Amino acid sequence: xxxxIRVGLIGFxxxxxxxxxxxxxxxxxxxSRLGARxxxxxxxxxxxxxxxxxxxxxxxxxxxxxxxxxxPSLDIIVELMxxxxxxRRFVLRAIANGKSVVTANKAMLAVHGAExxxxxxxxxxxxGYEASVxxxxxxxxxLREALAGDRNRAIYGIxxxxxxxxxxxxxxxxxxxxxxxxxxxxxxxxxxxxxxxxDGIDAAHKLTLLIQLAFGxxxxxxxxxxxxxxxxxxxxxxxxxxxxxxxxxxxIAKQDGRKVEARVHPTMVPRRHLLADVGGxxxxxxxxxxxxxxxxxxxxGAGMMPxxxxxxxxxxxxxxxxLKGCRGRIAPLGYPCAQQRAVTIxxxxxxxxxxxxxxxxxxxxxxxxxxxxxxxxxxxxxxAVVQREREHRAAVPIVIRTHHARxxxxxxxxxxxxRLAVVRAKSTVIRIENSLGE
Amino acid sequence: xxxxIRVGLIGFxxxxxxxxxxxxxxxxxxxSRLGARxxxxxxxxxxxxxxxxxxxxxxxxxxxxxxxxxxPSLDIIVELMxxxxxxRRFVLRAIANGKSVVTANKAMLAVHGAExxxxxxxxxxxxGYEASVxxxxxxxxxLREALAGDRNRAIYGIxxxxxxxxxxxxxxxxxxxxxxxxxxxxxxxxxxxxxxxxDGIDAAHKLTLLIQLAFGxxxxxxxxxxxxxxxxxxxxxxxxxxxxxxxxxxxIAKQDGRKVEARVHPTMVPRRHLLADVGGxxxxxxxxxxxxxxxxxxxxGAGMMPxxxxxxxxxxxxxxxxLKGCRGRIAPLGYPCAQQRAVTIxxxxxxxxxxxxxxxxxxxxxxxxxxxxxxxxxxxxxxAVVQREREHRAAVPIVIRTHHARxxxxxxxxxxxxRLAVVRAKSTVIRIENSLGE
Numbered sequence: 001x002x003x004x005i006r007v008g009l010i011g012f013x014x015x016x017x018x019x020x021x022x023x024x025x026x027x028x029x030x031x032s033r034l035g036a037r038x039x040x041x042x043x044x045x046x047x048x049x050x051x052x053x054x055x056x057x058x059x060x061x062x063x064x065x066x067x068x069x070x071x072p073s074l075d076i077i078v079e080l081m082x083x084x085x086x087x088r089r090f091v092l093r094a095i096a097n098g099k100s101v102v103t104a105n106k107a108m109l110a111v112h113g114a115e116x117x118x119x120x121x122x123x124x125x126x127x128g129y130e131a132s133v134x135x136x137x138x139x140x141x142x143l144r145e146a147l148a149g150d151r152n153r154a155i156y157g158i159x160x161x162x163x164x165x166x167x168x169x170x171x172x173x174x175x176x177x178x179x180x181x182x183x184x185x186x187x188x189x190x191x192x193x194x195x196x197x198x199d200g201i202d203a204a205h206k207l208t209l210l211i212q213l214a215f216g217x218x219x220x221x222x223x224x225x226x227x228x229x230x231x232x233x234x235x236x237x238x239x240x241x242x243x244x245x246x247x248x249x250x251x252i253a254k255q256d257g258r259k260v261e262a263r264v265h266p267t268m269v270p271r272r273h274l275l276a277d278v279g280g281x282x283x284x285x286x287x288x289x290x291x292x293x294x295x296x297x298x299x300x301g302a303g304m305m306p307x308x309x310x311x312x313x314x315x316x317x318x319x320x321x322x323l324k325g326c327r328g329r330i331a332p333l334g335y336p337c338a339q340q341r342a343v344t345i346x347x348x349x350x351x352x353x354x355x356x357x358x359x360x361x362x363x364x365x366x367x368x369x370x371x372x373x374x375x376x377x378x379x380x381x382x383x384a385v386v387q388r389e390r391e392h393r394a395a396v397p398i399v400i401r402t403h404h405a406r407x408x409x410x411x412x413x414x415x416x417x418x419r420l421a422v423v424r425a426k427s428t429v430i431r432i433e434n435s436l437g438e
Numbered sequence: 439x440x441x442x443i444r445v446g447l448i449g450f451x452x453x454x455x456x457x458x459x460x461x462x463x464x465x466x467x468x469x470s471r472l473g474a475r476x477x478x479x480x481x482x483x484x485x486x487x488x489x490x491x492x493x494x495x496x497x498x499x500x501x502x503x504x505x506x507x508x509x510p511s512l513d514i515i516v517e518l519m520x521x522x523x524x525x526r527r528f529v530l531r532a533i534a535n536g537k538s539v540v541t542a543n544k545a546m547l548a549v550h551g552a553e554x555x556x557x558x559x560x561x562x563x564x565x566g567y568e569a570s571v572x573x574x575x576x577x578x579x580x581l582r583e584a585l586a587g588d589r590n591r592a593i594y595g596i597x598x599x600x601x602x603x604x605x606x607x608x609x610x611x612x613x614x615x616x617x618x619x620x621x622x623x624x625x626x627x628x629x630x631x632x633x634x635x636x637d638g639i640d641a642a643h644k645l646t647l648l649i650q651l652a653f654g655x656x657x658x659x660x661x662x663x664x665x666x667x668x669x670x671x672x673x674x675x676x677x678x679x680x681x682x683x684x685x686x687x688x689x690i691a692k693q694d695g696r697k698v699e700a701r702v703h704p705t706m707v708p709r710r711h712l713l714a715d716v717g718g719x720x721x722x723x724x725x726x727x728x729x730x731x732x733x734x735x736x737x738x739g740a741g742m743m744p745x746x747x748x749x750x751x752x753x754x755x756x757x758x759x760x761l762k763g764c765r766g767r768i769a770p771l772g773y774p775c776a777q778q779r780a781v782t783i784x785x786x787x788x789x790x791x792x793x794x795x796x797x798x799x800x801x802x803x804x805x806x807x808x809x810x811x812x813x814x815x816x817x818x819x820x821x822a823v824v825q826r827e828r829e830h831r832a833a834v835p836i837v838i839r840t841h842h843a844r845x846x847x848x849x850x851x852x853x854x855x856x857r858l859a860v861v862r863a864k865s866t867v868i869r870i871e872n873s874l875g876e
Contacts, residue, residue: 018729022587022588022729023587025589025729026587026588026589029587029589029654030586030587032654032773032774032777033586033587033654033772033773035774130584136727136729136730136731136733137733138576138579138580138583138584138585141576141579141580141583141584142576142579142580145576145579145751145754145755146568146576146579146748146751147576147747147751148468148471148750148751148754149460149461149464149467149468149471149746149747149750149751149753149754150460150464150747150750151463151464151467216467216470216471272715274712274715274736277710277712277715279876282732282876289574289747290743291456291460291574291743291744291746291747292574292737292738292743292744292747293574293737293738293741293743293744294720294736294737294738295574295575295735295736295737295738296734296735296736296737297733297734297735297736298712298732298733298734298735298736299730299731299732299733299734300730300731300732300733303731305729305730305731306729306730306731308587308729309585309587309588309727309729309730310584312586312587312588313583313584313585313586313587315587316583316586316587317583320767320768321764321767324764324766324767325763325764326759326762326763326764326767328762329758329759329762329764329767330758334471335470335471336470336473339470438717438718438720
């Protein structure tokens with residue numbers, strides 16, 4: 001019986017430092033749960049000099065990642081370097097060398113998941129990636145194992161902490177997107193280049209993984225329509241409030257028979273739904289199951305220690321499988337990649353949704369009639385209208401909430417409306433979700 | 439390689455029927471995830487005649503449970519009969535016969551868990567009990583595996599659907615406890631004998647399991663102080679609202695160094711906390727981790743299909759372990775029973791809490807002064823007082839919110855106050871929890 005599980009860690013940034021701290025702090029508890037010592041034996045990072053506020057035994061830290069991947073004394077490789085190609089190569093090499101892998105890299109898995117998961121299945125090793133979606137929220141395990149007997153209908157996720165922080169701040173404290181983003185950057189809550197977060201790319205990476213876990217279908221990141229939050233203004237937030245909604249960047253996936261819908265975009269969520277209460281940098285995922293009904297999972301989606309908790313949970317599981325001789329006990333997706341059903345993601349143009357529309361128009365008689373006329377000709381029926389005087393001299397907002405309409409029709413109507421001389425800015429569209437369950 | 443996992447089910451009531459339906463409905467998906475057929479081969483119930491609305495192949499249903507336990511062709515026994523002694527005997531016999539067990543029986547596990555889990559560890563078989571706490575919410579798996587690397591600080595659970603339904607109904611629709619209970623019984627949402635649910639016993643059973651999973655300590659059901667919800671009145675609900683709280687039956691456990699607190703009682707929860715939004719028969723568990731911070735898990739805590747989902751998730755896991763030759767991969771508690779730390783549950787008298795107190799008094803000058811005088815002499819300091827005229831002719835309520843105080847002191851003060859001639863009924867005490875985290 002082995003008495004030690006030896007781990008090599010590649011990418012010693014914030015989360016890696018958290019993993020080191022957690023393994024050290026809870027050494028005895030982890031040993032008791034695993035039945036062996038869990039040792040962070042070697043660490044690789046391009047920066048071996050930076051002060052991370054911790055003391056490493058000498059010889060542990062190197063800048064030679066390959067030497068970890070090929071070190072036969074290491075049982076598990078933790079990949080926390082991020083990025084696509086190098087991470088993919090490193091993970092595949094670790095797998096080829098018969099090592100289990102733990103990673104937080106949703107971008108790489110969203111794009112190269114099929115290759116990585118397939119390689120792991122064939123090699124009979126584990127790939128743990130709980131940290132890649134929802135930080136410390138155990139949503140991977142939940143979909144992969146707990147809900148394995150149910151047929152999932154829908155997933156609604158707030159899975160990007162930065163954009164949720166920005167939208168929550170705009171909602172609770174006011175301020176426009178640009179100013180709130182700058183302040184978040186100043187506080188270290190948003191990256192210098194915030195594209196992945198505020199343009200919905202990170203959320204779509206995560207959704208790519210969730211769809212495959214929840215529905216058993218093949219999903220490609222490139223097929224998921226994505227809209228970010230840059231165009232959301234205080235006007236929209238206050239109109240949303242008036243209608244009883246909160247604006248959240250949601251990752252949405254639905255399955256109905258062979259039809260699979262998947263999309264990431266700002267969404268109006270009913271104020272009474274649990275998702276509306278997810279503030280700050282928190283994440284949450286609501287799952288609708290045919291048998292289970294509504295369930296909801298909430299926690300910190302990022303940060304050093306929450307994410308480290310997920311990594312260490314995966315390390316304990318992978319270590320246990322090595323000790324018990326059952327690596328590859330469960331396929332990374334919970335079922336063999338070869339059994340993924342191929343589906344086409346329902347095109348956005350075919351979406352059937354309720355919509356919030358905001359038009360900035362010249363305050364002149366007849367404008368409302370022209371806009372509603374165009375909407376009507378495209379089979380878009382109006383549920384409510386708010387026309388309010390504003391301080392904007394040049395233009396006033398007309399806000400319309402629609403009944404269910406086809407996105408294709410809406411797009412055609414908006415192209416016509418945006419060409420009107422009385423319309424002074426590109427119109428804003430936010431989808432409304434009223435069928436989130438409990 | 440086995441191509442079939444054969445399951446014997448004992449206790450064919452509501453949940454058992456749900457398990458049958460789910461296995462049938464999602465046969466193909468389950469087969470794909472497990473890698474073998476999952477067959478409900480034999481079912482035992484004392485009632486073999488009742489119409490359950492499903493068609494069983496002949497020969498499947500028997501009233502001879504022992505014949506299932508001793509049937510060498512069965513791989514897993516599902517125990518859904520409930521109760522203590524017979525269930526314990528049956529489960530131990532299944533384990534002795536080398537079978538894995540799946541059960542929803544929190545009462546039996548709360549009382550006989552050490553014996554059952556110890557026997558399973560020695561026999562190297564699995565005991566799945568996800569369905570025993572929180573119905574379809576995967577809280578057992580989460581505490582046992584996902585959070586295994588973190589040190590849990592506190593758990594706050596709404597884990598009894600019946601009492602939550604009654605309190606939610608009283609809060610949202612009015613009505614006193616007795617009337618709402620009767621209506622719940624009429625609708626089948628409460629048992630004819632509601633003791634286990636409304637007196638907090640069921641919640642304490644579940645808390646006994648959660649404490650052991652979350653803290654790694656030994657916990658005995660008999661050591662957990664329990665109060666039910668029978669004494670909660672509309673008066674308390676409306677005062678709670680005035681103070682910004684909602685009354686919930688909470689199962690609470692906290693760990694601070696070697697000190698472990700555990701208790702079940704009606705609790706005032708800040709209206710803005712996620713737990714306050716858990717309505718109807720829903721359950722939820724909030725977990726505070728040292729590294730993870732706040733996390734929250736929500737779903738249907740009872741009912742045919744949600745509970746069946748948890749049972750089937752456990753069946754797939756137990757089946758997978760049989761196929762992969764790694765039964766007993768993880769100890770039922772996530773660590774060996776022998777490594778449980780023995781602790782003494784902190785006595786209720788030593789509790790330090792904020793309190794809501796309601797006194798029904800004769801409306802006469804000087805009463806408030808006498809009550810506050812007694813509280814002061816016992817080191818209980820007052821945060822707020824509401825004295826309101828009511829329709830009650832004989833008595834008016836005085837309501838006091840205290841700062842942090844020692845329960846022992848409070849009890850002494852209440853004994854004195856309840857003896858005053860101007861006090862017309864036993865005073866009501868509800869503990870307030872302001873430190874629930876996010």
